Amino acid sequence: MPKPEQQPLIQIDGLYKVFGERPETVMGAVKAGQSKDQILADTGHTVGLKDINLNINKGEIFVIMGLSGSGKSTLIRHFNRLIDPTEGQIIVEGTDVMKFSARELEQFRRHKMSMVFQRFGLMPHRTVVDNVSYGLAVQGVDKKERLDKAREWLETVGLAGYEDQYPSQLSGGQQQRVGLARALCTDAEILLMDEAFSALDPLIRSEMQDQLIELQQSLHKTIIFITHDLDEALRLGDRIAILKDGELVQQGEPVDILLNPADAYVEAFVKDVNRARALTVETVMKPPVCRITADTIGEALTQMKRLPGNYGYYVTDEGYQGVICQRTLESEAKLDGDSPISEATLQEVPAIASDALLESVIPETLETDFPLPVLDADGDLQGELSRASLAEVLGESHTKDNAA
Amino acid sequence: MADSSWLTQFPQMERADLLAIRKSLDAAYREFSRSYGDLIESFFDPLLTFLIWFEKLLLNTPWWLVIMAVTVLVYVASRSWKLSLAVILSLLTIGYFGMWDNTMRTLSIITVCTLLAIALGIPIGILMARSDRAQAIVTPMLDIMQTMPAFVYLIPVVMLLGIGKIPGVIAVVIYAIPPVIRLTNLGIRLVDKEVLEAATAYGASPMQRLFGVQLPLASPTIMAGINQTIMMALAMVVIASMIGVKGLGQPVLKSITNQYFTLGLFNGLAIVALAIIFDRVSQAYAKRNQQHMQGIDNA
Ligand SMILES: Nc1ncnc2c1ncn2[C@@H]1O[C@H](COP(=O)(O)OP(=O)(O)OP(=O)(O)O)[C@@H](O)[C@H]1O
Ligand SMILES: [Mg+2]
Numbered sequence: 242m243p244k245p246e247q248q249p250l251i252q253i254d255g256l257y258k259v260f261g262e263r264p265e266t267v268m269g270a271v272k273a274g275q276s277k278d279q280i281l282a283d284t285g286h287t288v289g290l291k292d293i294n295l296n297i298n299k300g301e302i303f304v305i306m307g308l309s310g311s312g313k314s315t316l317i318r319h320f321n322r323l324i325d326p327t328e329g330q331i332i333v334e335g336t337d338v339m340k341f342s343a344r345e346l347e348q349f350r351r352h353k354m355s356m357v358f359q360r361f362g363l364m365p366h367r368t369v370v371d372n373v374s375y376g377l378a379v380q381g382v383d384k385k386e387r388l389d390k391a392r393e394w395l396e397t398v399g400l401a402g403y404e405d406q407y408p409s410q411l412s413g414g415q416q417q418r419v420g421l422a423r424a425l426c427t428d429a430e431i432l433l434m435d436e437a438f439s440a441l442d443p444l445i446r447s448e449m450q451d452q453l454i455e456l457q458q459s460l461h462k463t464i465i466f467i468t469h470d471l472d473e474a475l476r477l478g479d480r481i482a483i484l485k486d487g488e489l490v491q492q493g494e495p496v497d498i499l500l501n502p503a504d505a506y507v508e509a510f511v512k513d514v515n516r517a518r519a520l521t522v523e524t525v526m527k528p529p530v531c532r533i534t535a536d537t538i539g540e541a542l543t544q545m546k547r548l549p550g551n552y553g554y555y556v557t558d559e560g561y562q563g564v565i566c567q568r569t570l571e572s573e574a575k576l577d578g579d580s581p582i583s584e585a586t587l588q589e590v591p592a593i594a595s596d597a598l599l600e601s602v603i604p605e606t607l608e609t610d611f612p613l614p615v616l617d618a619d620g621d622l623q624g625e626l627s628r629a630s631l632a633e634v635l636g637e638s639h640t641k642d643n644a645a
Numbered sequence: 646m647a648d649s650s651w652l653t654q655f656p657q658m659e660r661a662d663l664l665a666i667r668k669s670l671d672a673a674y675r676e677f678s679r680s681y682g683d684l685i686e687s688f689f690d691p692l693l694t695f696l697i698w699f700e701k702l703l704l705n706t707p708w709w710l711v712i713m714a715v716t717v718l719v720y721v722a723s724r725s726w727k728l729s730l731a732v733i734l735s736l737l738t739i740g741y742f743g744m745w746d747n748t749m750r751t752l753s754i755i756t757v758c759t760l761l762a763i764a765l766g767i768p769i770g771i772l773m774a775r776s777d778r779a780q781a782i783v784t785p786m787l788d789i790m791q792t793m794p795a796f797v798y799l800i801p802v803v804m805l806l807g808i809g810k811i812p813g814v815i816a817v818v819i820y821a822i823p824p825v826i827r828l829t830n831l832g833i834r835l836v837d838k839e840v841l842e843a844a845t846a847y848g849a850s851p852m853q854r855l856f857g858v859q860l861p862l863a864s865p866t867i868m869a870g871i872n873q874t875i876m877m878a879l880a881m882v883v884i885a886s887m888i889g890v891k892g893l894g895q896p897v898l899k900s901i902t903n904q905y906f907t908l909g910l911f912n913g914l915a916i917v918a919l920a921i922i923f924d925r926v927s928q929a930y931a932k933r934n935q936q937h938m939q940g941i942d943n944a
Pocket of ligand 1: 260261288289307308309310311312313314315316359
């Protein structure tokens with residue numbers, strides 16, 4: 242969610258794009274809400290984008306999804322003005338990109354943004370290393386420096402040794418990685434990635450996804466990523482926008498999209514996703530009601546009795562310690578109510594990490610009688626995950642499948 | 646019914662009127678060439694000096710040195726021993742049949758004409774590729790240049806500049822330049838849009854795009870155009886010889902008027918040999934440079 246106090250890095254306001262001879266003549270019809278097909282049939286103009294409003298924050302991975310022809314590539318080409326809008330504003334860091342002079346635009350493209358192309362866009366007459374260093378060559382960086390840098394990035398994407406090959410000598414997936422290295426080589430702050438991983442095999446793809454996340458975390462790049470693959474979108478995206486026929490039908494955090502699809506189109510999109518693999522514990526856990534903070538057995542029992550359940554999570558200043566059962570407390574309180582809570586009182590229950598995927602915690606959840614405690618990275622109690630809430634989330638997609 | 650004679654006979658202009666038009670146009674042009682001919686001629690002086698110098702160079706250099714130089718050039722361009730050997734053999738044969746000097750003259754004028762056509766044609770082609778309006782203006786002019794019989798535009802050139810090398814060069818260039826212009830334009834327009842977009846996205850300036858992407862990617866097409874231009878220039882040598890360009894064309898012309906079949910055949914074959922050498926060498930050069938560009942129509 243865009244926080245109000247923070248200015249978005251990229252702001253798109255009321256963006257329209259109509260392809261054709263005289264776009265301005267059909268803007269009326271577009272705004273009146275005529276459908277894309279209708280306008281194409283009547284006037285021969287294609288509606289590429291319709292009233293897009295977006296804010297992209299610094300440092301996030303923003304994923305754009307949609308079916309083929311929904312306008313994803315058209316939208317991403319507006320960010321660096323490879324396509325000029327028919328109407329609307331594109332503001333990057335508070336500056337209206339449309340107001341740039343030709344030179345300013347060149348500088349902006351050289352230093353602010355770099356792009357990975359859907360069909361790679363490699364230069365067939367340049368070797369791989371020359372392709373990767375192209376951005377730096379355009380900037381006028383001297384030859385040795387740019388080739389060194391290009392070699393580094395080639396190694397990062399796993400193509401060391403291919404420097405002096407020509408793109409035509411590489412496989413599709415290798416060419417795509419060259420495109421990726423080229424984009425990374427200029428150190429631009431914003432990366433535009435148009436189906437950057439689509440030609441990769443699953444193994445390398447998942448490796449590249451990890452690398453991208455790592456890169457984003459270490460270098461704080463802002464990444465705009467187009468994909469067809471919802472699993473990929475959920476894995477990478479801090480936020481996801483879904484396009485349909487040039488319109489933005491939903492944008493939000495992955496969980497929102499998954500759990501509250503805006504309409505049937507989005508629902509169809511998310512239907513087949515493996516939720517156990519897409520959702521983290523955090524998104525389905527409940528707040529921990531049964532928190533016990535007492536020092537002695539007696540106080541603990543008093544707290545416990547006020548709680549709805551017959552168990553509690555024992556938490557001290559050092560964080561979560563373990564689960565306490567009401568029955569154990571009662572029997573120990575009979576012996577000595579003033580004794581402190583010790584290891585012996587606590588029950589061994591596997592704690593799970595809040596950022597773990599649901600998939601990985603299914604066995605523990607099923608084996609344990611209590612809802613599992615969910616801890617954050619510091620070991621503090623964040624919530625609890627019960628069998629019931631797990632079943633509810635994972636079962637939802639099934640019921641929909643059956644209904645369909 | 647005298648009124649309806651236009652139905653059976655084309656209602657043509659009065660002969661006298663037509664004659665007047667022709668006369669006044671001719672007179673105007675003659676007047677123009679009389680007053681500006683010298684000026685225009687002096688404009689071409691540097692070119693003439695160069696032409697003469699180059700022809701003398703080829704003629705005065707010992708034949709074996711010329712053959713060696715040509716062979717080195719051919720080998721550097723094509724990296725093919727077979728081709729180089731064929732070139733040596735054909736040049737030796739040409740010399741043995743007594744056509745060495747004329748071949749050198751033709752070689753020199755063709756080289757100059759081709760260089761001139763390339764130097765003028767590629768920029769015009771680039772201009773056409775960048776602007777649809779330029780394309781709309783230049784294309785019909787090229788159509789005219791390619792279909793207008795060469796004799797027709799020889800007339801004003803000769804009226805203006807007289808007989809000699811320069812009018813010959815102008816006639817050859819006019820005839821031979823269209824392919825290089827057309828194919829430069831076409832080649833640039835056919836450059837993969839996404840590759841060009843990539844260059845733009847990384848902030849390439851128009852010049853960086855032109856020299857770094859468009860021209861290199863269009864080069865196979867441009868080379869094909871240059872090849873065509875060379876062939877057409879060679880085809881023009883006979884016509885050019887009618888206005889005083891010395892070389893292999895003159896003996897051919899002489900054999901037409903005197904019905905010397907063998908003389909015509911020999912000189913004709915020498916022209917063909919030159920054409921084949923130019924063609925194979927330029928093709929081999931182009932192919933060698935564009936190997937890696939084959940088969941990357943993007944996955
Ligand atoms: N240059 C153009 N001229 C005319 N119409 C265009 C042009 N570029 C795109 N379009 C139209 O805009 C629409 C969106 O195209 P776009 O390439 O953005 O789709 P996409 O979402 O990227 O699809 P894909 O997933 O197949 O890449 C399509 O209907 C297409 O026909
Ligand atoms: Mg696309």
